[in-house]
Amino acid sequence: MPSTDSVSTPSLTTRVVRRLARSLENLGSAKRGFKRAWPHIDGIEGYLDSPGQEEWLYQSVLGLPDPAVIVEIGSFKGRSTACIGYACRGTGKRVFAIDTFAGNDSDFRDGSEFTRGPYFDEFWGNLNRLELTDYVTPLCGLSADIAQIWRTPIDLLFIDGSHEFPDVLADFENFFPWVREGGIVSFHDVEPLWPGPWKVWNEVAAPQLVARGSCSTIAFGRKPVV
Template identity: 30%
Template sequence: MMHLLKQSAETILPRRVFGALQIRRERLRLAKISGEAFDAERLGTITSSALAQALHSSSISTGWLRDEDQISDVMPFADIDGGICPGERRALYQLVASLKPARVLEIGTHIGASTLAIARSLATHSGPGAHLTTVDIVDVNDPTHGAFARLGLASPRENLMRAGLSDRVTFIAKPSSEYLRETDDRFDLIFLDGDHAAPAVYREFAQALNCLTPNGAILLHDFYPDGRPLYPNGSIEPGPVVAAERITAECRGIGFLPLGELPWESKQGVRTTSLAFATNCVGAVRRGGMQVH
C-alpha cells in the first residue's frame, strides 16, 4: 500500500517537490530516535585523489576487463530491478581492488549483484584469504524469500558457485543491526546498502564504526548530496544523506565524500554515481558535511 501511495505521489507532484517532501519526511522520522555514539577512531581518511587513482588505474581496469566476462557469464550485466547498476558494480570492483581489504562486510545482499563484483575483485586483487560476509534480513538464496526467483535469475549462491567464488563468501540471514551488534568479527571495508530509511542508516553507521579494523572504510549506496537527483528519472533515495546530516552534526570527526562522476557510464546514460565514502576528517576542511582536500 505504501509503495502504491509513493508511486501515486510521484505521478501527481513535480519531482523537485516530491523530493523535498521525501527529505522532510526522513528528517522528521530521524528526529524521533535517540542519539548514537560515533567512535571515528578506526575510520580511515579517504581523499578525492585516492578515489581518482582507484577509478582511473590502468592496471585495475585491465583486471576488470578480464574479469567482466566471467561476471557477465553468471549474471546479466544489465540494470536489474533492485540490484546495483552495472557502472557501480565496476566501481565497487575497482575500489576493492585499490583498497585490497582482507575482510569485507556487505549489508544488503538482495540479488547478489554487488556481492559477485566484490567477491571477484577480492579473488583477483586481495590474495587467497580475502573474504566477504554478506548480510540480509531474509535468506536471499531461498526461492520463496529471495528476490532472484521473481526476476528469473539464478540465486546469489549459485552464481558464486558458477564463478568459482563460493569459498569467498559467507551468507548471513539476520537483521543488520542485530548482526552488527553481536559479531566479534572486524572488517577492513563495510558496504552499507540495506534498509535505506534514515533511522536505519543512522543506527547501522554507528554500529559499523565499531566493527572496523584500524584505518577501515565505510561505503554507502544511494547517497544523494543535498537531496538532489543524480539520474535523468529525477528520483532520489533520501535516507542515507539525511542520516549523514545528523551524523556529521553530532560527530565533527566524520565527513562524507561522494564519488561523483565515474570514468564510465553508471546508468540512464550518465556517469554519476550514488556511492559515497565516510571519511575521518580530523584536521581537514569540511563543507556541507563532506570531506574536502
C-alpha cells in the same frame, strides 16, 4: 668487470619513473581485471548504477590490504557481492554478505531472525556459478541482529540494506565502531530521492570521515587515523 655506473644506486628520477611505471602497470591490470569480470557481474540482477559503481566496488577492494574484511549490508541477488568477490580472488580478502534475502525486512521483525529469505538460493547460485563462494560468507538475517554478535575489525563497510532512516542510522552506528582506522565506509543511494541514506550520510557519517568522495550515488570516506 662491471662499471661503477651499473652497480650504483638508481637516481631519484629513475626510481620515481620506475614507481610510476609500476603504478600504471597495476592500474592497467586492475582495469583489465574488471573488464574481464564485467560480463559475469552484469548477468546478475541488482541495483547499482552501471558500470561505474560496480567498478568502484571492485577497485576499492583491490586497493585494500591483504588480508581484509569487507562487510556488505544488503546483497540482494549478489551483484555487488560479485564485484567485491572478484577483487578478493587469489587473496586473503573476504566479504561477509548480510541480508535477510527476503527483500522485505518487515517479514523478519517477528522473531524469525537468521532465517533465509526466498532468494537466498538465487544469490548463492549466482556466486557459485562465478566460482566466488570461497570468498563470501553469507550472514542471513536482520543487520541489527547480526550487529549484536559482530566482533571483527572491518576494512571496508558497504551499506545498502534497508533504506529507512532509523535502519540506515543503526547500520552505520552498529558497524562503524568495528571499522579500522583508515578503513573505508561507503553508502549506496546517497541522493535526495532516498532520504534515509541521504540524511545519515550528510548529517552523521560524512562529518566523521576523511578523504570523502563519491561515485554516482555511492558516497564514501575513510575513518580517521587518530
